[in-house]
Amino acid sequence: MISELILMNGYGAYVWSAFAFTLVSFLSLYLIISFQLKKEQKRFEENFSTLTEEKYNVAISQNIHKEILKHSGSKI
């Protein structure tokens, strides 16, 4: 039963490799984009923490900045 599922009448190598390639591609792209997102969030947090008080007040008044910090899990 299990060997039938794996071998698929001699087409197993083709079918499994096509599905494996697809799933590995999905995982790779997901990991790359996640990594890029985290990197940018971290960079944003670092840049934000180096602002002077005056610039900080200007920056924090913008909703988009607050939202970015909120979703990066920042304690600023």
Place this chain on the structure above:
Amino acid sequence: MFEFFNPYKIFRINSTLQKIIFFCFIIVLSVGLVEALFLSPEDYLQKDSVRIMYVHVPAAWISLGIFSTIALLSFSVFIFKNKNLILISKSLAPSGILFTLIALVTGSIWGKPTWGTWWAWDARITSMLILFILYTLYLLSFRIFEDQDKSNKISSIIAIFGAINIPIIKFSVDWWNTLHQPASISLTEKSAIHTSMLIPLIIMTAAFALFSVLIFLMKYNTELIKIKNKGLKRL
């Protein structure tokens, strides 16, 4: 009209939607894989190799859909001069290029047991390869040109001119004699595929679509934060 494309609003919705879409994607993909690999019947002629269709066809459909959207958005950029449309197009491209690659590779794997060859310079396959090159050029244009206005203009031109390739891909099987079979599914006519095969195909298409939306949301947020990072330095 462009209030809908407000970056703050999109970022806020994106961040909430990502988790929901990821969860839905895992569920739909799991159901789709069980259907495609174990529950759907084998083909009377192609036997079990027909199961490759469940990854090959959705990938091809979505890669075409994404490029058409990018072309349409790029055309709108020239009319409405809205830079957020470029951001949306740029964020769609990574999943588009991946699905084109998947369609090419799985098509090649399917070609070996069906046609006896991994590759043929046939109209459908060649036009899909051109689509992959167009996606590559589109993404490279953002990296090559440092001047943002120039890169936006060049990428939009690539997308608009590249759109000529979309009907060529779609009708290549009707216009030329190719190894590739004609379309089995049409929006206007009755499907030539039996329901037992059509259902897994639709489920897998839904899973692939969810994945492209997930990648789009993540990439959009990444690009937006990148822009805001530059803005912080200019304060």
